Amino acid sequence: MMNNRNNEYKDFWNERYGKADFVYGKEPNLFFKEWIQKFTPKSILMPADGEGRNGVYAAQLGWKVISIDLSEDGKSKTLKLAKENQVSLEYIIGDLEDIQLNKESFDAIGLIYAHFTAEKKSKLHKKINDCLKPGGIIIFEAFSKLHLCYNEHNPKVGGPKDIDMLFSKLEIISYFQDYEILLLEEKEINLKEGNYHNGKSSVIRFVGRKK
Template sequence: MDFWDQRYSQPDFVYGKKPNEYLKAKLVDLSSGRILFPAEGEGRNAVFAAKLGWDVFAFDSSIEGKKKADSLALTSGVSIDYRVEGLEQVDYPASYFDAIAFSYTHFPEDKRKLYHKKLSAYLKKGGFLILECFSKNHLNFQKNNPNAGGPKDVTMLFDLEEIKNDFADFDFKEAYETETDLEEGLYHVGTASVIRIFAVKK
């Protein structure tokens, strides 16, 4: 069993059942359409979007994550299209989605730009990018708090200018680094340094 299957096989929703607060704040102000959640894990964000009326698509490499997401969707009275696939395998039509949401979606440094380019191609012109991920400065909080979450490899943490370059064909409405206090299940707890982006595809 790989790392993520092992983590998601725990009885508890390890990142909680509530959506990420930044994602929530952005989605409630948008008209619903099709939205994609890469590396969606246990489905908390996807289910929230579905409850708002979005047509939700998600994928993750973990079958245990899908089981949790399907269960949460069922108890919430919504449906989501959730695939068990890695980013190398996943394939959606070009310009298909009205929004794409990255919530702590971290990729290896040598693949990150390529993966971001692949995923952004699935977004329509005028579509929305919503992103909250750990910054490189988050390492300082990890040292003091093992439950702060995020990759321990600094190369997988985000630099604001690098991420803006990855999404160069976007108009950035918000793009900043900040500190926030997380209360997301068992593994995102305490002060964190995050990057937040809200952008529109040109």
């Protein structure tokens, strides 16, 4: 059953990223862009990096980037975008659950709209936490549980329709317990990212430093 679900997600994202245009645009997420500039470029992991708009931006700033996603088409678009911007990064195709990541091996992690299924959510965030070095930074933005109401009123804003794939502040605190919280907020924002993130939405934003 799990493999079938993984294949469904892979097919979904390959279909979406298989389009000619960059479906969430080529520009980085504004929150990620604001915060990644505050830190010295070292190594960063970008799970669910899709077409690479955030990973490529980090590479432009001098970060050593490893991006992960299920989609072969996402990788192709990322490498195209990287070439346009004269940077390089490593892109691994696969399920984050199955990919071997060394403990305490990254200086930063960008989690930008990285929504996982309910049964994987806690396990994957533990894995993400384990591969971050002490003193490392997490930059996180994703849809909050309140976002369902926004999605019902405006499907163009995008995001999962399963409330268990959405986030609360309490979940973030539970996933990243041993962190100095630099920012944690639930906020209404107006998204304008390509074709699938458009309109008012409710998001959780978190920036934390691992102790």
